[in-house]
Amino acid sequence: MINRTATLTLSVILGMLLTACDNTAKTPDTQTKSEQSSTTNSKPITIGYSDWPGWVAWQIAIDKGWLKEAGLNVDFKWFDYSSSLNAFSANQLDAVMVTNGDNLITSSGGTKGIIIMATDYSAGNDVIIAKDGINNIADLKGKWIATEKGLVDHLLLSTALDDAKIPLSDIKLVNSVTNELPQVFASKDISAIAVWQPVASQALKSVAGSKIIYTSKDKPGLIYDTVSVNMNSLTQNKEQWTKFVQVWDKVVNYIQDPKTHDDAVKIMANRVGVDPSQYAKMIDGTHFLSLQENKKVFAKGAALDSIYGSSYHVNEFNVKNGIYQTLVDVDSLIDPTIVQGSN
Numbered sequence: 086m087i088n089r090t091a092t093l094t095l096s097v098i099l100g101m102l103l104t105a106c107d108n109t110a111k112t113p114d115t116q117t118k119s120e121q122s123s124t125t126n127s128k129p130i131t132i133g134y135s136d137w138p139g140w141v142a143w144q145i146a147i148d149k150g151w152l153k154e155a156g157l158n159v160d161f162k163w164f165d166y167s168s169s170l171n172a173f174s175a176n177q178l179d180a181v182m183v184t185n186g187d188n189l190i191t192s193s194g195g196t197k198g199i200i201i202m203a204t205d206y207s208a209g210n211d212v213i214i215a216k217d218g219i220n221n222i223a224d225l226k227g228k229w230i231a232t233e234k235g236l237v238d239h240l241l242l243s244t245a246l247d248d249a250k251i252p253l254s255d256i257k258l259v260n261s262v263t264n265e266l267p268q269v270f271a272s273k274d275i276s277a278i279a280v281w282q283p284v285a286s287q288a289l290k291s292v293a294g295s296k297i298i299y300t301s302k303d304k305p306g307l308i309y310d311t312v313s314v315n316m317n318s319l320t321q322n323k324e325q326w327t328k329f330v331q332v333w334d335k336v337v338n339y340i341q342d343p344k345t346h347d348d349a350v351k352i353m354a355n356r357v358g359v360d361p362s363q364y365a366k367m368i369d370g371t372h373f374l375s376l377q378e379n380k381k382v383f384a385k386g387a388a389l390d391s392i393y394g395s396s397y398h399v400n401e402f403n404v405k406n407g408i409y410q411t412l413v414d415v416d417s418l419i420d421p422t423i424v425q426g427s428n
Contacts, residue, residue, distance in 0.1 A: 129160040130318060130325060133169035133181040136357050138371040139205030139310040140182040144356040145336050145349055155328045179318035184237060185309040185392060186399035192418055193409035198313030201423040202330050203374050203382055203392055207301035207308040210370035211241050212285045215277040217294030222249040228276035231259040231269045235408050237308050238279035243402060244307055245299045267291040282370060306389030330427045334376035376427055383421035392419055
């Protein structure tokens with residue numbers, strides 16, 4: 086099950102603040118197979134990763150031994166998503182896999198993670214579902230719509246309404262825990278929900294005639310999934326992080342090559358305990374970013390095709406919705422030199 090942002094509630098944000106002073110963040114689950122690629126001398130770089138296709142894809146590099154082949158001493162630690170952010174905030178990790186928006190939240194709490202690359206952007210896994218008779222975003226005016234406030238699909242809904250020139254005041258927003266949205270959607274008063282897969286598929290089954298009217302594929306670059314690195318680790322290990330980014334390019338090629346695609350899906354599905362045919366649908370809703378695509382994404386710009394522009398957009402959304410009080414310095418949290426200097 087994809088669980089990228091399901092637990093970033095106010096209590097979790099508070100937990101991030103507390104773990105900055107408390108080294109008791111939840112430890113990762115023990116792996117049945119070693120996830121450490123060892124070299125002889127250096128202390129391993131520790132990286133937290135969790136259940137999202139763009140991050141699970143690193144399991145390919147782990148299983149294939151590509152990190153060790155590149156001369157990297159990397160220890161991947163598997164976490165529940167919110168626990169990985171807590172561990173990063175407590176300086177228990179050198180890097181963490183995180184959405185660009187959530188990286189801003191951890192930064193607002195005092196933990197400065199520097200984004201060095203993007204693994205992907207959501208390309209259909211985040212959706213707005215409506216009941217029969219509602220065919221587009223304009224039809225949502227005056228309707229009751231449920232989502233979990235402050236999370237990525239609240240952002241998706243807000244952006245879709247902005248594009249349709251419908252102010253949030255023209256809808257009736259209902260806050261609901263993401264995993265309960267299928268039941269909420271089935272109630273007579275709720276006309277639509279904003280939610281991510283696989284919960285979205287459950288919601289579609291719960292209400293006959295319901296359909297998807299908008300997805301993250303309609304807004305590419307709205308939600309980037311990234312690698313965020315502790316400043317000290319980045320400064321001390323730039324050569325290692327450059328090699329790390331180059332290994333990622335190999336992973337993307339393995340996923341996209343028709344000859345190896347099925348094996349890639351199998352490895353990823355095994356990591357999260359899902360049937361490969363089911364997991365393949367999640368991969369279809371994820372646009373994996375190659376090294377060359379990363380070079381374009383890390384060119385500074387104001388639009389969503391730039392990690393900068395996307396993060397500016399999320400930054401304003403976070404302040405507008407009370408996630409934090411003042412705008413974060415986005416530029417200080419992005420380092421384009423790693424991807425721009427890699428071949």
